[in-house]
Amino acid sequence: MESHSPRRAARAPRSVRPTSILITLAAANIVGAVGGTALAQSNAVPLPGLVVETSKAKAKRAKQPAAQPKAAAPVATAQPPQPSPSGSGGPIVLDGRNSLTVPTTAEIQAELARVPGAVAVVPGSTYQQSTAAATLKEALEYVPGVFVQPKWGEDSRLSIRGSGLSRNFHLRGVQLFQDGIPRNTADGYGDFQEIDPSAYRYIEVYRGPSAMRYGANAIGGAINFVTPTGRDAAPFTASADIGSFGFHRLQSSVAGANGPFDMFVTASWQEQDGFRDHSWGESTRASGNVGIRLSENVETRFFFGVSDIMQRIPGSVTRTQALTDPKAAAGINVTNDWQRNIDAWRVANKTTVLLAPGTALEFGGFYNDRHLMHPIFQWLDYQYEDYGGFARIVDDRIVEGYRNRFIAGVQLHNGRIDNRQFANQPGAVKGALMSSSLDRSENLALYAENSFYFLPSVALVTGTQFLHATRDRADRFLSDGNQSGRTEFNLWSPKIGLLWDIDRTWQAYFNIARSAEVPSFGESSMAVSPPILFTDIKAQRATTYEIGTRGRRPDFTWDAALYRMEISNELMCISNPTAATGTCQVVNADQTVHQGIELGFGAVVMKGLAAPGPSPDKLWLNVAYTLNDFRFDDDAKFGNNILPGAPRHVVRTELLYKHPSGVFFGPNVEWVPQAYYVDSANTLKTAAYGIWGMKLGFDNGGPFSAYVEGRNLSDVAYIASVSITDVAAANSALFEPGTGRAVFAGVKYRW
Incomplete structure (x- = not known):
């Protein structure tokens, strides 16, 4: 493997430096030390979760959860929302000692249980103490319907229900949020390097049209990463992880x-040489928030974050290279020193006001600044500025005897x-200016949803969303023609559904919903003839039919959904000027269908093997299975061909032994049993694969935890991720090799 150094391509002065992050953390620790005893005491008493007011008898029952082991190792699976016993009861009331602006895990579980669609909550405790928590895959791999595979560094290919399959770089089709604040740019582009999975209390996953609460401009859904607050986090934590490939x-x-x-303030530093040549990377990130309780019913919270990221890009290779020489980088990537470097900072505010029992108003604003320095086929120098505001009101009450x-x-x-x-000249040196423009995006989303319990345990849910969006480009490089232009979208997305609380632990739901996604500026291209202008690309529209069930019991959890999305104008690779290199330009397909099955469950296979009694040891089986059936629908060029870019079957499973002492260990398997196509013509496939690993660790809920993890222990050469095109050649460079055998270990201490 080649040697790496932290040299970055020539660039403008950075607005954010790693030292600023370290200074921020040091200052926070000084504040913590000065506060010392008072801060520790404030966190010593567990804060109560959500309280549901019904009758006195029901309230008493709600405070008596089923017995659980006193000490239990994490279970690496997503948790479906816990149905609350409030179907015919009164409004939800938040306890005043919790944060009003950031729900606890228990509170968000109760809130998402009111969504008649596929949603999941991934507590940070399910992965942060048992894995390196360096990429989104480690956090989301047990959420069915979510396909996430690392490409290099922290970059990943993320798709929910087949969203954004044609986006061979960055992200489209899923909106990312942190603490409810957008992380995507206003035109829909997204990135992963600024996401630090070790920093979050929990992650909310909204699959498909369930993301209405965020006004999502994406047919795949939304993911919200939620940081702890000073009211629910340990006073001090420190962790260290090491592993293969530096x-x-x-x-x-x-x-x-x-x-x-x-x-609450957290910071991390991460460096790796990478499995593949030319994949060295370094990330320094910090984020946090400060809350002020202005009164018993009013709280305001300020959020902030900074990132400094350097990453070299090994690039996609041919299928043969990926399976026979997976460590090798693409030649041009080495010669021209391809990189993706980001400096970013953000600030935001959110204020919550409890207007009356069961009625809450939240509002706020945000500003994000990102500088992308990206030597690839050209030297991209992009400065992003995003800003906006939001307001939301929730009213939960009894009306004429009905909730x-x-x-x-x-x-x-x-x-x-x-x-x-x-x-981009050899060595990542800036050459002559090739293009320049000023792109502006505006998005205004209005949404409303009403849940009426016409039966004590059954709600009729109706809603709608309106999206007004504009995209405006002012071309400043006119020697190749004037590509200036403006486009406007006005899109309604109604929905209707049923939510049935079958019992206190079991729900079923059904919904029909529309969703929309406006194209980003990245969909246009001047590299083809005739050129594809962004003003020529339509918004993609989807109608989703969905039925599902979810529940959580002491020894069994499940989350199952069956869906069908009928999509018009899906953004797909249709134009292919250079098949040999896999270059793909995106335009609108006619009609496509995305349908599938999402099944996740965790079950106690055995218990009381070595430690019987009221807190027995347990053998947990965790499974996430996804069936993807994505097709063209009588397309003029591709007929009913399978859409490329996603495996038909994905299985992730783990068998984890947990002892009440805190010791846990067990194997895990990732299995893609069928190769899948990488082109719309259905001529070139990946290869099926199965890889396995092991975990061993200790976490008894106390101050100390540790783990050792082995991945791909059979050292299988496999294809983890792909780019797609319309008609591939045998030598198309479309494949990202998966990581070979690796071992990681880490320790964490909480005061």
Whole structure:
């Protein structure tokens, strides 16, 4: 493997430096030390979760959960929302000692249980103590319907229900949020390097049209990463991880609450040489929030984050190269030193006001600044600025003896991209200016949803969303013609559904919903003839039919959904000027269908094997299975061909032994039993694969935890991710090799 150094391509002065992050964390620790005893005492008492007011008898029952082991190792699976016993009861009331602006895990479980669609909550505790938590895959791999595979560094290919399959770089089709604040740019582009999975209390996953609460401009759905607050985090934490291919990571956090104030700050540093040549990377990230309880019913919270990321790109290779020489990088990537470097910072505020029992108003604003320095086929120098605001009201009450829950909101997300592209000369040296434009995006989303319990345990859920979006480009490089233009979209997306609380632990739901996604500027291209202008590309529209069930019991959890999405104008690779290199330009397909089965469950296979009694040891089986059936629908060119880019079957499973002492161990398997196509013509496939690993660790809920993890222990050469095209050649460079045999270990200490 080639040697790496932290040299970055020539660039403008950075607005964010790694030292600023370290200074931030040091200052936070000093504050924590000064606060010392008061902060520790404020976190010593567990804070109560959500309280559901029904009758006195029901309230008493709600405080008596089924017996659980006192000490239990994490279970690496997503948790379906816990049905609440409030079907015919009164409004939900938040306890005043919790944060009003950031729900606890228990509170968000109860809130998402009111969604008649596929949603999941992934508590950070299910993966942060048992794996390196360096990529999104480690956090989301047990959420069915979510396909995420690392490409290099922290970059991944992420798709929910087949969204964004044609996007061979960055992200489209899923909207990312942190603490409810958008992380995507205003035109829909997304990235992963700024996401630090070790930093979050939990992750909310909304599959398909269930993401209405965020005004999502994406047919795949939304993912919200939620950080702890000073009211629910340990006063101090520190962790260290090491692993194969030069992986090192350090992370620390400080938190506390004193009177009306609370604070949480976390920072991490991560470096790795990478499995493949030319894949060295370094990331330094920090984020946090400060909350102020202005009164018993009013809280405001300020969020912030900074990132400094350097990453070299090994590039896609041919199928033969991926399976026979997986460590090798693409030649051009080495010669021209392809990289993706990001400096970013963000600030936001959110205020929550409890107007009355069962009625809450939240509102706020945000500003994101990102500088992308990206030497690839050209030297991309992009400056992103995004800003906006939001407001949301929830009213949950009894009306004429029937429970009714009404939600309405508005989201404004605007932004500008000052982009310049230069020739990329050997060694990542900027050459002559090749293109330049100023791109502006505006998005205004209005949404409303009402849940009416016409029976004590059955709700009729109706809703709608309106999206007004504009895209405006001012071309500043006119020697190749004027590509300036403007386009506007006005899109309604109604929905109707049923939610049935079968019992206190079991729900079923059904819904029909429309969703929409406006194209980003990245869908246009001047590299084909005739050129594809962004003004020529239509918004993609989907109608989704979905039925599912979910539940959580002490020894069994499940989350199952069956869906069909009928999509018009899906953004797909239709134009292919250079099949040998896999270059793909995106335009609108006619009609496509995405349908599938999503099944996730965790079950106790055996218990009391070596430690019988009220807190027995358990052998847990965790499974996430996804069936993807994505096809063209009587397309003029491709008929009913299978859409490329996603495996038909994906199985992830883990058998984990958990001892009440805190010891856990067991094997895990990732299996893709069928190769899948990488082109719309259905001529070139990947290869089926199965890989397995092992975990061994200790976590008894106390201050110390540790783990050792082996991945791909059979050292299988496999294809983890692909780019797609319309008609592939045998030598098309479309394949990203998976990582070979690797071992990671880590320790964490909580004060």
